[in-house]
Amino acid sequence: MTDRLAEEPDNTAVRVALWRALHVDVDAPPHVFEDQVGLRLVAPDEGWRQRPDMDPDATSRFRAAIVARARFIEDLVTEQATRGVDQYVILGAGLDTFTQRRPEIGARLRVFEIEQPETQAWKRRRLVELGYPIPDWLRLVPVDFEAGQSWWEQLVAAGFEPNRPAVIASTGVTMYLTKEATAAMLRQIAGLATGSTLAMTFLLPAELLDDTDRAGLETSAKGAQASGTPFVSFYTPQEMLAMARETGFREVGHVAGAALGERYFAGRSDGLRPSSGEDVLLATS
Secondary structure (H helix, E strand, O other): OOOHHHHHOOOOHHHHHHHHHHHHHHOOOOOOOOOOOHHHHHOOOHHHHHHHHOOOOOOOHHHHHHHHHHHHHHHHHHHHHOOOOOOEEEEEOOOOOHHHHHHHHOOOEEEEEOOHHHHHHHHHHHHHHHHOOOOOOOOEEEEHHHOOOOOOHHHHHHHOOOOOOOOOEEOOOHHHHOOHHHHHHHHHHHHHOOOOOOEEEOOOOOOOHHHHHHHHHHHHHHHHHHHHOOOOOOOOOHHHHHHHOOOOOOOEEEHHHHHHHHHHHHHHHHOOOOOOOEEEEEEOO
């Protein structure tokens, strides 16, 4: 039996869930992304908004970046579903709530959430406690990366069909992987059925960030180091595009964080904009 005391969500996954909820709580409408389900899952102490990493002003640009990338991924999945793609893989799912918030789209797909066993076991238990169903089209795929388990083997064992097109999303993962590990992951995904699409975020080197965001990156890096999950890889857009081409993708593109700001935050009266520092690789097989 799994030790329930060992079932704890990843700190980063919790922070992302709370920032998504904070966007709805403190930012003016229109909201770029609405997610209160993650807040229900976490069920933080009453004073959670007073945490240093939840300060509404100090974290506004990082919070905006988190909701921008979430909106971009969800728009992509929705678009691909309308084109008949019926598999959606979330690499490093954390406390993702797509299935709970968008069942009208999810029911047209087979959704695979890949995550470390502890975080996923905790999430499964919380879903049950809150009365959220785990439908047949949702597959929770625990993968113990630290023990050397193959995410690909576990994914196929869960019912994924490599010969059918899929959308693969990976956000907030590559900074924790060596460049060799990321290249291996890209090579595996590039071999999927023609028409498959990958959206993967990556961190830029500090010198490419806006001056206002460098201190925030340094603080995040120190926090990651202290928690035992240090940032180990940063990429220029050119480097990431070259890696995607070399690993076999047919078409590759780069979506800058600033472009997401223009797409989702233009015309706001409050001036809210995403931070620089995290861009998106968009690649098709």
